[in-house]
């Protein structure tokens with residue numbers, strides 16, 4: 001689990017979806033071998049539903065970043081489906097943990113970057129569409145050293 005403000009955009013729907021994505025990555029990371037397929041499917045299903053919401057708005061935005069953003073969603077879903085199929089068909093000799101560890105490390109690296117670099121544009125679009133302004137994120141000020 002990483003600093004939660006990295007995932008906050010000020011849009012309640014997107015913020016809740018990203019928190020759930022992070023929770024499902026944590027679950028995958030902590031899953032026992034017999035739980036991996038279910039954990040991968042739960043993550044992929046949530047990601048697919050969340051990306052579908054963003055994709056709908058990206059098609060309306062038509063800005064220069066939209067096609068990169070759509071492609072990135074597809075790449076994540078493809079990776080999750082591929083790993084799920086490998087794990088589901090794995091024989092006893094395959095070290096599935098060696099497959100899941102780097103996947104989780106990559107997802108932990110990817111998610112905050114994606115949220116800040118790409119989803120922030122969707123949050124602004126959503127807020128402007130509804131209220132005509134940009135979303136506001138309120139975070140706690142870091143404590144000053146005494």
Ligand SMILES: [Fe+2]
Nearest residue numbers: 018050054119
């Ligand atoms: Fe997102």
Ligand SMILES: [Fe+2]
Nearest residue numbers: 054114118119
């Ligand atoms: Fe996104």
